[in-house]
Each structure stands twice: as structure tokens, then as C-alpha cells.
Amino acid sequence: MRPTPPANDIDERIWVTVAAIPSGCLATYGDVARLAGLGRAARRVGAALRRLPTDSGIPWHRVVNASGRSSLPGDGDDNRQLRRLRDEGVRLGPGALARYRWDGVAP
DNA sequence: ATCTTGACAATTG
């Protein structure tokens, strides 16, 4: 067993996990990390998403921080994430996580 | 191998 699998696998795991998030749902970095089997490496999720190519087809915009807000700079139309989420019918704010948080159960 | 950084999380003041 490899307590520390190759970075390649880690990134792939994260991408797969994020790709499994159904449309109109949200997941926190910590949740994705846990679902991906990374435990508390929530930061690794952000790093993986940052390395993510634009044509990867990964719905990275469904990943938000524990506060239920976008971790990227810019509010409103400046932030692609918020635009995409709004396009899917997801509006961030108080209770957004309670409303759209993904259980981790396969869609 | 060591130090710093980071699209985080939780706690405390």
C-alpha cells in the first residue's frame, strides 16, 4: 500500500471525484478531498483544479469552500464560477451548502 | 532533504 500514491493518481482521483458531482449540486474542497480518499488534503484539491486544463470538461465550478462561497477572486460576473453556477440554477449565499451540498452518493 | 506556498478548514479574539 502506498500511503502516498503518485501525484498523477491524486490529481486523477480529484478530477474523477469532481466530475462525479451532479449538475446543480455543490461540494466543498474538504468533501472532495475526503471522497477522493485524500483525507484532509483540501488544499491539494485546489491545486489539482488549478492545474486542470480548460478543455478537461471537469465541472470545477461546483467546488466551493467550506463557507459556501467561491474561493476565486472577483464577485458577480467577474467570477466565471459564479456565472456557471447561476446558469445551473445554483445561487450562492447563506444556506447554499445546506441546499445544494452533494452527499457523495453517485448520481 | 529543507523551506515555503497554497482555488482549505476550524477555532479564537
Added chain:
DNA sequence: GCAATTGCCAAGA
């Protein structure tokens, strides 16, 4: 609500 602090884990220099 915000700033500072601590914890966690891996990547990058």
C-alpha cells in the same frame, strides 16, 4: 463579519 492562528498534506523551488 473579519483577522490571526493552528492543523493538514502535497507540490514547487
